[in-house]
Amino acid sequence: MLSLDTCDADFMTSALAAAGAAADRGEVPVGAVVVSEGIIVGMGYNRREQSQSPLSHAEMIAIDEASRRLRSWRLKDCDLYVTLEPCIMCTGAIIQARMRRLIFGCVDPKAGAVESLYRLCEDQRLNHQLPVVGGMLAEASSVLLADFFARLRQQKRENRKAERWPSPVEGA
Numbered sequence: 001m002l003s004l005d006t007c008d009a010d011f012m013t014s015a016l017a018a019a020g021a022a023a024d025r026g027e028v029p030v031g032a033v034v035v036s037e038g039i040i041v042g043m044g045y046n047r048r049e050q051s052q053s054p055l056s057h058a059e060m061i062a063i064d065e066a067s068r069r070l071r072s073w074r075l076k077d078c079d080l081y082v083t084l085e086p087c088i089m090c091t092g093a094i095i096q097a098r099m100r101r102l103i104f105g106c107v108d109p110k111a112g113a114v115e116s117l118y119r120l121c122e123d124q125r126l127n128h129q130l131p132v133v134g135g136m137l138a139e140a141s142s143v144l145l146a147d148f149f150a151r152l153r154q155q156k157r158e159n160r161k162a163e164r165w166p167s168p169v170e171g172a
């Protein structure tokens with residue numbers, strides 16, 4: 001029988017694959033899956049640019065899909081795996097859905113609401129708390145993000161260069 005850790009790593013690998021799909025589409029690479037009884041029932045990747053919606057975070061899409069599939073807003077038997085520490089909005093949705101467990105990859109010091117800026121999942125003032133496992137395959141997740149932003153910076157540099165030195169045809 002597989003240990004919980006092995007299963008967790010497998011599901012996080014699926015979330016990483018979803019994050020990769022985001023990167024391929026020019027979106028900040030964050031991916032998430034919702035798992036119920038050992039089966040992925042929701043999957044999402046960040047698509048904020050494509051949808052031009054601030055709600056289109058990976059977790060929101062994965063939770064929405066899981067709720068639809070299970071025909072319930074209560075996901076109390078579900079675990080969420082996400083490659084980056086969730087923000088305030090997504091942690092709010094996780095709590096609203098009464099999820100059982102949260103497993104995330106790397107921390108987000110600028111926006112994380114689970115460890116970094118807030119600790120919403122353990123806040124006793126709210127009506128639901130849930131256990132959290134952080135740092136699952138964190139290295140792979142942060143490398144994906146770092147590569148994406150390095151490419152973006154490189155692209156910006158090249159664009160600036162093209163503006164400064166127009167091609168002979170354009171300059172004529």
Ligand code: ZN
Pocket residue numbers: 057059086087088089090091
């Ligand atoms: Zn979020």
